[in-house]
Amino acid sequence: MHKEFKHIITILIIILIFINIYFSKTVQEYDYKIYDLIAQILELSFTTKKTNSSSNVVIINIDKRSIDEIEQWPWSRVIHGQLIANINEMNPATIAFNIYFGHNDKASPIVMKNFYERYFRIDKIIYNIPKELLNNDKFLAQKLSESNSVLSIFMNKAKRETAPHCNELSYNIIDINEITDIPHAYSIECNTKELHQNNPHFGFSALPIDSDGIVREIPLLKRYNKKTFPSFGLATILSLGIHNYKKKKQRVNIFDKYIYLNRGDKLLLPYNSVKPKVFSAIDILKRKIPQKALYGKIVIIGSTVDSLLNRSYKSYGGEKKYSSIIQANYIESLLNHSFLVQNEFYKKLNTVIAFFILILLYILFIKQRFKSIIIITTITLISTTIWLILNFEEGVYISIGYLWVPLLISSILLLIAIPFSKNRREREQLKKDLKQAFMSNASSMVLVANTHDAETGEHIIRTKKYVKILAKQLYLKNLYSNFITPHTIELIYEAAPLHDIGKVGISDAILKKPGKFTPEEYSEMKKHSRLGADIIKESLENYESNPLLELAYNVALYHHERWDGKGYPQQLRGDEIPIEAQLMSIADVYDALISKRRYKDSFTYEKAESIIISERGKAFNPILVDIFIEQKEKFKQISMEWHEEEMV
Numbered sequence: 001m002h003k004e005f006k007h008i009i010t011i012l013i014i015i016l017i018f019i020n021i022y023f024s025k026t027v028q029e030y031d032y033k034i035y036d037l038i039a040q041i042l043e044l045s046f047t048t049k050k051t052n053s054s055s056n057v058v059i060i061n062i063d064k065r066s067i068d069e070i071e072q073w074p075w076s077r078v079i080h081g082q083l084i085a086n087i088n089e090m091n092p093a094t095i096a097f098n099i100y101f102g103h104n105d106k107a108s109p110i111v112m113k114n115f116y117e118r119y120f121r122i123d124k125i126i127y128n129i130p131k132e133l134l135n136n137d138k139f140l141a142q143k144l145s146e147s148n149s150v151l152s153i154f155m156n157k158a159k160r161e162t163a164p165h166c167n168e169l170s171y172n173i174i175d176i177n178e179i180t181d182i183p184h185a186y187s188i189e190c191n192t193k194e195l196h197q198n199n200p201h202f203g204f205s206a207l208p209i210d211s212d213g214i215v216r217e218i219p220l221l222k223r224y225n226k227k228t229f230p231s232f233g234l235a236t237i238l239s240l241g242i243h244n245y246k247k248k249k250q251r252v253n254i255f256d257k258y259i260y261l262n263r264g265d266k267l268l269l270p271y272n273s274v275k276p277k278v279f280s281a282i283d284i285l286k287r288k289i290p291q292k293a294l295y296g297k298i299v300i301i302g303s304t305v306d307s308l309l310n311r312s313y314k315s316y317g318g319e320k321k322y323s324s325i326i327q328a329n330y331i332e333s334l335l336n337h338s339f340l341v342q343n344e345f346y347k348k349l350n351t352v353i354a355f356f357i358l359i360l361l362y363i364l365f366i367k368q369r370f371k372s373i374i375i376i377t378t379i380t381l382i383s384t385t386i387w388l389i390l391n392f393e394e395g396v397y398i399s400i401g402y403l404w405v406p407l408l409i410s411s412i413l414l415l416i417a418i419p420f421s422k423n424r425r426e427r428e429q430l431k432k433d434l435k436q437a438f439m440s441n442a443s444s445m446v447l448v449a450n451t452h453d454a455e456t457g458e459h460i461i462r463t464k465k466y467v468k469i470l471a472k473q474l475y476l477k478n479l480y481s482n483f484i485t486p487h488t489i490e491l492i493y494e495a496a497p498l499h500d501i502g503k504v505g506i507s508d509a510i511l512k513k514p515g516k517f518t519p520e521e522y523s524e525m526k527k528h529s530r531l532g533a534d535i536i537k538e539s540l541e542n543y544e545s546n547p548l549l550e551l552a553y554n555v556a557l558y559h560h561e562r563w564d565g566k567g568y569p570q571q572l573r574g575d576e577i578p579i580e581a582q583l584m585s586i587a588d589v590y591d592a593l594i595s596k597r598r599y600k601d602s603f604t605y606e607k608a609e610s611i612i613i614s615e616r617g618k619a620f621n622p623i624l625v626d627i628f629i630e631q632k633e634k635f636k637q638i639s640m641e642w643h644e645e646e647m648v
Contacts, residue, residue, distance in 0.1 A: 027402060031347075032214070034401045058294055059277070059324050059328055060083070060299055061278050062099075062305070065282055069282050078139055087147070091296065094239045095150070095299045096235075097150065098152055098205055099152070100191060101192055102191060104192055105136040107136060137195070140195065148239055150203065151201065151202040153190045154189040156186060160186075163189075166190040169227075177228050184223050184224070204229055204231055204232060205327065218231055233334055236298060259334065267340070267341060268342050269329055279293065298331060300327055304322045346399040354403045384403060387400075460496075462642045465638045468493045470583050471484060475489060479623060496584055498555065500532065501536070503528045506528050529558070554578040554580050554581050555580050558578055558581035559584040563617060582620070583624065586625070605639075
């Protein structure tokens with residue numbers, strides 16, 4: 001009953017985790033990165049596959065040269081109007097203005113006339129200016145109405161004051177007001193009333209930036225004040241009059257390809273589409289561009305000057321892109337149906353698939369089918385990669401990050417947890433590989449201990465080699481033969497690195513103190529032997545029998561006991577101290593003597609040897625001291641082979 005309850009709780013926790021995954025910004029960011037990577041690896045160029053190499057879009061760039069030659073910015077609306085007039089003479093399909101005119105032009109002659117009349121009572125300052133040029137805004141509005149043009153507006157998430165005429169705006173080219181399951185805006189910034197009056201084509205032009213600073217998508221529609229508005233790119237396409245709109249199905253047919261407006265789809269931008277031609281605005285104003293260059297083209301008027309409204313953005317390849325370039329790519333993708341659709345459905349589907357796969361992996365983990373975990377994870381990754389690529393080719397991105405991220409994290413965690421499984425059948429199978437499994441665990445434990453203590457990896461290697469020399473001599477001399485065998489020598493050798501594992505429980509203030517311990521600090525330091533034994537004891541509880549861990553327990557607990565009974569923690573005397581701990585004791589002390597520590601300099605080999613010999617029958621077993629004397633040159637050789645910079 002307890003096991004069933006535990007499994008139910010685990011599954012409930014998994015469900016909560018996956019709910020969090022679905023709404024997680026972190027998983028969304030990883031999903032974006034996967035999209036970026038796949039897009040670059042596959043080097044897909046959708047428009048080059050499906051269209052001719054020439055672009056349908058041309059950009060008229062208000063560049064630095066144009067501004068310098070006019071010697072003014074912002075330009076008078078008369079200049080913008082003349083720019084539109086010149087473009088319109090070249091018979092483009094439509095003109096899309098990717099610049100926002102939110103205020104009246106204060107440089108208009110009529111505005112200046114009113115200013116001088118109001119403040120200086122001068123009413124005759126304007127001479128020989130044609131009537132149509134008196135009001136710059138009306139001039140621009142007139143030129144816009146004479147052309148097939150599209151204006152840009154801004155739809156904001158933030159609540160700001162919206163001008164009354166902006167609140168009255170309504171998009172009537174197609175009836176999209178019934179489409180409601182789309183992003184909402186809380187304020188609108190539009191152009192002046194004169195510009196919108198006779199121009200039904202407009203769309204929001206702001207580009208949404210992902211959390212990593214990259215523009216990947218543009219929504220088709222946004223909603224404000226119970227009305228729905230198209231994006232700048234979609235409005236530009238609809239201004240061409242080539243669409244067939246089915247209100248009931250809420251889809252637009254362009255060249256026999258459907259764009260669904262009611263699914264909440266995100267259209268991912270194909271930055272590798274055909275690059276549009278770019279002409280300088282000043283060359284258009286001076287009529288230096290041949291008519292055929294713009295004939296039948298979609299013309300976007302914008303800028304590549306950062307200080308203007310058309311700021312620069314990052315594409316997924318890290319390339320710098322300007323707003324008008326991105327809008328051109330967007331329009332091309334809508335025309336040719338070469339965009340990637342990202343539907344919320346796939347996020348939900350992949351989250352659900354990942355959940356059920358994880359439940360399956362968890363069941364396999366319980367049943368100790370560890371190879372099956374690897375096989376299923378691998379098959380899932382391979383099959384979903386194929387699924388991803390096939391859909392990518394068809395213009396759909398299936399948000400695979402919502403499957404891969406939780407799957408990989410879960411699989412890795414389960415694989416890491418395998419050595420700690422408590423299942424009896426698995427423990428029996430692991431007995432054959434006990435030594436190898438324990439070595440892996442021991443290395444991890446020692447690594448943790450070393451992050452707290454100054455002792456190095458070389459210290460661990462040296463001490464276990466010293467122990468092995470002493471133990472081998474005991475075996476060759478037939479001493480402690482009831483215990484010392486070739487097998488136990490190897491076990492002691494592998495257990496030795498854990499002698500100071502308990503130091504993970506001692507504060508850094510004590511471990512790293514440069515001077516002598518106070519009585520209270522020394523008392524605290526002595527606790528490390530029992531703490532280490534407790535850590536190993538917890539691991540022992542996972543096994544019915546584990547000779548290696550049992551030896552490690554004795555080494556950790558008793559390696560500070562003394563032959564004369566004055567050691568700690570239990571003041572054991574003579575052979576009451578397990579022989580493996582006696583071996584560790586002499587090895588640990590010798591290495592400490594010849595190594596530099598915060599509280600002492602290193603001793604010479606001769607000094608260290610004399611100290612060990614002087615403790616014969618006091619700190620150390622006389623037999624072991626005698627063996628040490630015989631083997632001291634080997635000790636010295638090991639210390640030199642595995643030396644530290646600050647050793648004798």
